[in-house]
Amino acid sequence: MQQFTGKSLTKKNVIGPCFIYTMDEIRIQDKKLPLDELKQELLKFQSTLEIAETQYKRITEDFVKGEAPEICEIFDALKIILKDPQFISKVSSEIQDNQHTAEFAIEIVLEDYATRIESTSDSYLQQRASDIRDIKSFLLELLSGKFTSQIKPNSPSIIIAKELFVTDLARIGRKRILGIVLENGAFTSHLAIVVKSMGIPLLIECNEILSQVKNGTQSIINGEEGKLIINPTQEIIDHIKKKIAINSEMEENLKQISADKAITTDGRRIIVAGNAANLKEVEKTIENGGEGIGLFRTELLYTELSSLPTKESLIEIFQKVSQKCLPNDVIIRTLDLGSDKSIPSLFMEEEANPALGVRGIRLTDKNPYLIKTMIQALILANKNGNLKMMIPMISLIEEIQAINQLVMKTKEELNYKDELSIGIMIETPSAAILSDKFIRCVDFFSIGTNDLTQYVMAADRINPNVSIFLSHFQPSILRLIREVVINAHKEKKWVGICGEMASNFASIPILIGLGIDELSLNTEDIPKVKFVVRQSNYEELRVWVENLLELENSSEIQKQAQKKLEELIEPSKLCFF
Amino acid sequence: MKSIEVTLINSVGLHARPAAFFIKTAQEFASEITIECNNRSADGKSLLDILTLGAVKGTTIKIIANGIDEDESINKLMTIVKDGLGEEG
Numbered sequence: 001m002q003q004f005t006g007k008s009l010t011k012k013n014v015i016g017p018c019f020i021y022t023m024d025e026i027r028i029q030d031k032k033l034p035l036d037e038l039k040q041e042l043l044k045f046q047s048t049l050e051i052a053e054t055q056y057k058r059i060t061e062d063f064v065k066g067e068a069p070e071i072c073e074i075f076d077a078l079k080i081i082l083k084d085p086q087f088i089s090k091v092s093s094e095i096q097d098n099q100h101t102a103e104f105a106i107e108i109v110l111e112d113y114a115t116r117i118e119s120t121s122d123s124y125l126q127q128r129a130s131d132i133r134d135i136k137s138f139l140l141e142l143l144s145g146k147f148t149s150q151i152k153p154n155s156p157s158i159i160i161a162k163e164l165f166v167t168d169l170a171r172i173g174r175k176r177i178l179g180i181v182l183e184n185g186a187f188t189s190h191l192a193i194v195v196k197s198m199g200i201p202l203l204i205e206c207n208e209i210l211s212q213v214k215n216g217t218q219s220i221i222n223g224e225e226g227k228l229i230i231n232p233t234q235e236i237i238d239h240i241k242k243k244i245a246i247n248s249e250m251e252e253n254l255k256q257i258s259a260d261k262a263i264t265t266d267g268r269r270i271i272v273a274g275n276a277a278n279l280k281e282v283e284k285t286i287e288n289g290g291e292g293i294g295l296f297r298t299e300l301l302y303t304e305l306s307s308l309p310t311k312e313s314l315i316e317i318f319q320k321v322s323q324k325c326l327p328n329d330v331i332i333r334t335l336d337l338g339s340d341k342s343i344p345s346l347f348m349e350e351e352a353n354p355a356l357g358v359r360g361i362r363l364t365d366k367n368p369y370l371i372k373t374m375i376q377a378l379i380l381a382n383k384n385g386n387l388k389m390m391i392p393m394i395s396l397i398e399e400i401q402a403i404n405q406l407v408m409k410t411k412e413e414l415n416y417k418d419e420l421s422i423g424i425m426i427e428t429p430s431a432a433i434l435s436d437k438f439i440r441c442v443d444f445f446s447i448g449t450n451d452l453t454q455y456v457m458a459a460d461r462i463n464p465n466v467s468i469f470l471s472h473f474q475p476s477i478l479r480l481i482r483e484v485v486i487n488a489h490k491e492k493k494w495v496g497i498c499g500e501m502a503s504n505f506a507s508i509p510i511l512i513g514l515g516i517d518e519l520s521l522n523t524e525d526i527p528k529v530k531f532v533v534r535q536s537n538y539e540e541l542r543v544w545v546e547n548l549l550e551l552e553n554s555s556e557i558q559k560q561a562q563k564k565l566e567e568l569i570e571p572s573k574l575c576f577f
Numbered sequence: 578m579k580s581i582e583v584t585l586i587n588s589v590g591l592h593a594r595p596a597a598f599f600i601k602t603a604q605e606f607a608s609e610i611t612i613e614c615n616n617r618s619a620d621g622k623s624l625l626d627i628l629t630l631g632a633v634k635g636t637t638i639k640i641i642a643n644g645i646d647e648d649e650s651i652n653k654l655m656t657i658v659k660d661g662l663g664e665e666g
Contacts, residue, residue: 070594073594073597074593076597077593077594077597077624080597080600080624081624081625084623084624084625085620085622085623086620086623086625086626087623087625113625113628113629116629117628117629117631120629120630120631121631121633122590122631122633124589124592125590125592125628125631125633128592128593128628131593132625
C-alpha cells in the first residue's frame with residue numbers, strides 16, 4: 001500500500017483501477033519551407049481548422065448533453081478560438097512571411113497568447129491560458145495525423161495525468177471517469193469547474209505520481225483527507241466502501257427531500273425558501289428545492305451600476321424572478337444601503353456609526369424617489385401575483401404607515417386593483433418590542449437575526465472583539481423571537497427568518513419549536529434544512545423550547561440545541577450537519 | 578473614427594464569457610474595433626487578443642471604431658459593457 005497527498009476538490013471518495021493518461025509528445029520541427037510550398041501549407045492550415053471544428057463538435061456534443069449552460073459555454077468558448085480572426089491571420093502570416101510550417105506557426109502563435117495571458121495580474125484569467133494550450137494540442141495532434149478521437153480505458157477508472165484539459169474529458173467520456181488525479185492542476189481551471197459540476201472527485205498537486213503508478217492498479221481517492229491510496233488493504237477498502245454507501249444513500253435522500261415539502265412528523269408545514277441577489281442564485285434555489293425566495297436583495301442592482309437603475313430595468317428583473325419561482329412567492333426587500341455600503345450615484349454623508357445611521361428605510365425616506373420607483377416597479381412586475389415587498393430597518397410605526405400610504409397612492413396612480421403583500425424586517429429592538437403594533441400594519445414579518453442580534457446585544461457585527469456576544473443562541477434574542485411570533489400569530493399572520501440563524505442546523509429545532517413559519521437561507525443548505533424539519537416533531541419541540549428558554553446563557557442553550565439535533569438525526573448521517 | 582471610454586462593471590471584467598459576448602457583438606459590425614487599456618491594445622473581434630488585456634472589473638477601457646458603421650457599433654458596444662456584458666443580476 002502506498003499513499004500520496006494532494007488537494008481534493010470535494011469530500012467524495014471513490015475506488016477503482018488506475019488509468020494513466022499520457023499523450024505522445026508531438027515534436028514540431030522548425031524547418032524553413034521552400035517558397036513554392038507555402039500556398040500548399042496555408043491550405044493545409046485552413047483545412048485543419050475545418051476538420052478541427054467538425055471533430056471538436058463531434059467529441060464534445062455528447063459530453064455536454066444535458067449539462068448546465070455554464071459548462072456548455074466553456075466548450076463553446078474553446079470553439080471560438082478556432083475561428084479567432086487574429087489567430088488565423090497571425091498563423092497565416094507566420095507561414096507566408098516567415099516560411100514556417102503550419103505546426104510551428106500554430107505553436108508559436110498560441111503559445112505566445114498563452115504566455116501573455118499568464119502574465120496578466122489576474123489569477124482567474126491566468127487559468128484561461130490552459131484553454132489555449134488545450135486547443136493548441138488538439139490542433140497539433142490533428143496535423144500530426146496521430147489523432148484518435150477517444151483515448152479510453154476499457155472500464156471506468158481513476159484517470160491519472162500530469163495535466164488534463166476539458167477536451168480530454170470529452171475524449172475519455174464521462175462513463176469511463178470515476179475520478180481524476182493530477183500532478184499539476186488548479187481549482188480555478190475550467191477543468192475543475194466542469195468536473196465539479198459533474199460530481200467527479202478530483203485530486204490536484206499530487207507530486208510525481210505518474211512514475212509510481214501502473215495501469216490497472218486498484219486505488220482509492222479519499223476526498224476527505226485529500227489522498228490517493230494505491231493498493232489499499234482490504235480493511236481500508238471496506239471502510240471506504242461503507243462511507244461511499246452512506247454518502248450515496250444520503251445524497252439520494254437529500255435529492256428526494258429537496259423536491260418534497262418540509263413537514264414535521266406531526267404535520268406542521270414550514271416553508272423553506274432561499275436568499276438571493278441575482279437570477280443565477282434564484283435558479284440555484286429552485287434547483288435545490290427552495291420554495292420561492294424569502295429574501296431577494298436589491299442592493300446589487302444599485303451598487304454595480306454607475307447610475308441608478310431605471311424603473312424598466314427593475315421591472316425586467318423582478319418579472320424574471322417572479323416567473324422563475326412560480327407557483328411560489330418572492331419577497332423583494334427594498335434597498336438596504338447605508339453609508340458603509342454606499343453607491344456612487346447617491347450622495348451619503350459620512351457617519352461615525354453607519355450601523356446606527358441613515359440606512360434601509362431611513363435612506364429611502366430621505367430619497368423618496370428611490371422607494372417610489374421600486375414600488376412602481378414591483379406593482380407593474382407583479383403580473384403573476386407572487387411578488388411581496390419587504391421593508392428593512394423599520395423602527396418607527398410612522399415609517400411603515402408612510403410606506404402603506406405611498407403604496408396605496410401608487411396603486412391608484414397605476415390603476416392596480418390587486419393586493420400587494422407588504423412585510424417588514426424585524427431587526428431593530430424597537431420593531432421586535434412593538435411587534436404587536438407593527439403586525440397590524442403589515443402582512444408578515446421576517447426576522448433578520450444578524451442585525452437583530454447586533455442591536456439587542458449592542459455588539460458590532462464586524463468587530464471581532466465582541467463576537468462572543470453575537471451567538472445565535474443568546475437567550476435574550478430567542479425570547480424576543482418568541483414574542484414576535486406570538487404577536488404575529490395572534491393576528492393570524494406569518495413570521496419568517498432570513499438571517500444566518502436559518503442556516504445553522506442546531507438552530508432549526510429551536511426555530512421550529514418557537515413556531516416560525518418560514519425559513520429563508522443560503523441555497524445549498526436547503527435540502528439539509530428540509531431534512532431536519534422532516535425529522536422534527538413540532539409539539540415535542542414546542543415544549544422543549546419553553547424549557548430551553550429558561551436557561552440563562554447561550555453556551556448552555558447551544559449545547560442543548562446540538563444535543564437535540566443529534567437526537568433527530570441518525571449517527572451515521574450526522575457528519576453532513 | 579469614433580472612440581469612447583467605459584468602465585467594466587460586470588463581476589469578472591473582460592474574461593472568457595463576457596469577452597466572448599463582446600466579440601460576438603463586435604463581429605456584427607463592418608467597422609474595425611479596437612480596445613485599449615492598461616497601455617495595451619487589442620482587436621475587439623478577437624477573443625485571444627482581448628484576454629491578453631487583463632481587463633478586470635473596474636478597469637476603464639477605450640473602445641475605438643473605424644469604418645462605415647462606427648457610430649452604430651460604438652453605441653451598441655458601450656451599451657453592452659454598461660449592461661454588464663450578459664451577466665444577469
